[in-house]
Amino acid sequence: xxxxxxxxxxxxxxxxxxxxxxxxxxxxxxxxxxxxxxxxxxxxxxxxxxxxxxxxxxxxxxxxxxxxxxxxxxxxxxxxxxxxxxxxxxxxxxxxxxxxxxxxxxxxxxxxxxxxxxxxxxxxxxxxxxxxx
Numbered sequence: 001x002x003x004x005x006x007x008x009x010x011x012x013x014x015x016x017x018x019x020x021x022x023x024x025x026x027x028x029x030x031x032x033x034x035x036x037x038x039x040x041x042x043x044x045x046x047x048x049x050x051x052x053x054x055x056x057x058x059x060x061x062x063x064x065x066x067x068x069x070x071x072x073x074x075x076x077x078x079x080x081x082x083x084x085x086x087x088x089x090x091x092x093x094x095x096x097x098x099x100x101x102x103x104x105x106x107x108x109x110x111x112x113x114x115x116x117x118x119x120x121x122x123x124x125x126x127x128x129x130x131x132x133x
Contacts, residue, residue, distance in 0.1 A: 064107030067114075072100030 004010045037043060080092035103110055
């Protein structure tokens with residue numbers, strides 16, 4: 001900062017510093033308001049869920065686990081049915097666990113094949129509708 005030697009220069013420096021102070025005060029208040037909004041529990045929860053569901057690795061992992069659980073459950077239902085036989089129930093539980101593990105570990109390939117099958121099925125339905133028109 002320069003040396004101030006006159007009253008006029010002193011007043012100009014004071015005005016400049018006051019303007020700078022007002023600008024910094026306004027910026028500080030804006031930053032405080034943004035921080036306050038960001039720290040509200042609702043906004044913290046929203047941001048956390050947004051981060052969770054925008055993470056592609058997590059989405060792929062959740063998809064694989066869900067696909068594995070569904071496949072395992074359906075396999076057990078198909079194999080055991082409504083049987084009350086304890087041995088059949090135990091074998092069904094092991095079969096469910098095995099299918100769940102296999103499908104979860106190979107969910108990328110299985111998921112893409114399932115998606116392709118669904119798309120083929122939906123496209124066949126559209127072709128049939130267009131042919132009738």
